Amino acid sequence: MTIPPLTIKSHPRHLAEVRELVRRAAAEAALDEQTTFNLMLAVDEACANIIRHAYAGDTSQDIVIHASVSNDAVEFRLRDFGRQVDPECMKSRDLEEVRPGGLGCFFIRHAFDEVKYNTHFTTGTELHLLKRRQ
Numbered sequence: 761m762t763i764p765p766l767t768i769k770s771h772p773r774h775l776a777e778v779r780e781l782v783r784r785a786a787a788e789a790a791l792d793e794q795t796t797f798n799l800m801l802a803v804d805e806a807c808a809n810i811i812r813h814a815y816a817g818d819t820s821q822d823i824v825i826h827a828s829v830s831n832d833a834v835e836f837r838l839r840d841f842g843r844q845v846d847p848e849c850m851k852s853r854d855l856e857e858v859r860p861g862g863l864g865c866f867f868i869r870h871a872f873d874e875v876k877y878n879t880h881f882t883t884g885t886e887l888h889l890l891k892r893r894q
Contacts, residue, residue: 761788761828761829761830762826762827762828762829763781763784763785763788763826763827763828763829765824765825765826765827766778766781766824766825766827767822767823767824767825768807768822768823768825769819769820769821769822769823770810770811770815770818770819770820770821770822770823770840770842771811771819772808772811775804775807775808778803778804778807778825779800779803779804781825781827782796782799782800782803782804782827782836783796783800784827785799785827785828785829785834785836786799786800786834788829789829789834789893790893791834791891791893795871795891798867798870798871799834799836799871799872799891801867801871802867802868802870802871802872802889803825803836803838803889805864805867805868806838806864806868806887806889807823807825807838808864809864810823810838810840810842811823813842813843813845814840814842814843814844814845814884814885815840815842815843816842816843818842821840821841821842822840822841823838823839823840824838824839825837825838825839826839831893832892832893833873833890833891833892833893834890834891834893835888835889835890835891836887836888836889837886837887837888837889838886838887838889839884839885839886839887840884840885840886841883841884842883842884842885843883844879844881844883844884844885845885868889871889871891872889872890872891873890873891873892874888874889874890875887875888875889875890876888
């Protein structure tokens, strides 16, 4: 099942719409409450990273989120049209270092079974997130 794509502006106030999209996809996939929460947190964080890093805080840009549910997985694709970042640089900070921030990549990689960055565009990136169903 493919859920209609969601296009939001790159403003944090739209993250509630993103979380609702993830909640709908997780419900369609009959995922448990903890897994649903983890996916919502991870996709929310991925969008916040797009706002912060790809768009440098510009709140007028588009983020397009595609969600689909199949027999064996839930998949999200987040597309931005901003500054590209080398996927090799997308790493969490050391968990032993106690301070706010810097854990977004950790949350994303912890919640999803596959995390891929497609930078084969003139501008922007597509983040592909896949969670296999049990």
